[in-house]
Amino acid sequence: MNEILLGVDPREQSVPALVWAADESVRRGLALRLVVAVPPAHNGLRYDALARQSALTIRAESAVANAEDLVRELHPGLRIATERVNGVPATVLRDMAQHAALVVVGSRRLGRAAETFSESSVVVPLTARADCPVVVVRAPEHTAVHPSTLVVGVDGSESSRAAVAFAVEEASLREARLRAVWVWPRSVLTRDDGEEGLAERRRLLAESVAGWAERYPDVAISEEILRGHPVEQLALTSQESLSLVVGRRGRGGYSGMRLGSTVHGLLHRAPCPVITVPLPQRERRTGDPAWTDRSRAGTADRPVSAAPLGTGRRPSPRGTVRRADAPGPSEGSAER
Structure with a gap:
């Protein structure tokens, strides 16, 4: 590593x-x-x-x-x-x-x-x-836009928690803000499409980013819930972002199925670098900030040779x- x-x-x-x-x-x-x-x-x-x-x-x-x-x-x-x-x-x-x-x-x-x-x-x-x-x-990433911003897609899953962990660390390295975005698709079939559904998603979004502001006080984290198609909304949100971070949640089958439809679509649509984060290995506890420190250990002494x-x-x-x-x-x- x-x-x-x-x-x-x-x-x-x-x-x-x-x-x-x-x-x-x-x-x-x-x-x-x-x-x-x-x-x-x-x-x-x-x-x-x-x-x-x-x-x-x-x-x-x-x-x-x-x-x-x-x-x-x-x-x-x-x-x-x-x-x-x-x-x-x-x-x-x-x-x-x-x-x-x-x-x-x-x-x-x-x-x-x-x-x-x-x-x-x-x-x-x-x-x-x-x-x-x-x-x-x-x-090229949008380095001319200030303040610098990263976007992370959140849906409450274990894979999105891994994406949040990576995104917070990356935002700290880049001295950038972090926008945690939950995209809520519109549907006429679900019963939680009102205020109760919105409140539940706000709670889940808050849980997904809980604790990271304390560990990385230099990173300003905002929480946003948007309505619409996940690919379209995340692509629009990241138009001026340094990068877009998402979790990988697809399982089994050929590569496209393992990747998941949202990530697959963002690889074609996102106007900035897309960072796809897999689930941590078994020894890395999900949501534990410690596993993200694996690549920060060497930052104190940068190589000169x-x-x-x-x-x-x-x-x-x-x-x-x-x-x-x-x-x-x-x-x-x-x-x-």
Whole structure:
């Protein structure tokens, strides 16, 4: 949990995602690991497939090198590691997320079907299954708006409580206000659509954010209940926000079902970075602020050395790994 993971896209690297990840690494005092995945070649014995794989590998190495150069220009003292991995990008990043505080990716704005089922899709499969929060950056964040604000979607569920825990910490790091928003869909079928229903939701919203203002007195937290469709209202509310934080509550099935319809819609509609927070692991008690402090522990002593990482041993993700600081394979041999 001592690094932030950035997925580098060899086809078209998202500069906003790269900048967001580098800035967040500095804010949290964590190292930044740049990872580029090379998808496996189909019909690998054919000459044209091998040639295509070779071209993808060259492009991937160039992309991760360019990303590293840009990060070093932005933050010369930041600790950086780079890796090229052979494997399906979403699977590689998901496996490596087990050892990261955050995973950051850009978005190529694929259609919903392509994002869910395509082998080249990263955003939906990764967001649905990663063990740590995933940040999807489609465009630069709204840093020119003052005072700075973050939005967190709340619905009283365990997953939204995890989102609140993350959002309060992030707001503190960003010296921003936090808007806790509960969207109440309109329905002619429910009986609690009046004052009693409103009072109940106000109570649940207050319970969801209870205790966080005392732990983070530097964060001004507002509570809002809006009527309408959750995706539409949260997208509108976050128009000038630094980011939108939501919990992941989908269960089972394919990636879109695991993600939940609201998060799935926000990945397409939200005009700011979307941070999806999974449920804490069993040893992390839901609603306990202690689990969010895992990435603040290193903020007192920010790194000053730019020496690359990658020397420590860690479980390899699925696929083939070649670390940037390790010698490459000998000529004519297969990669390890």
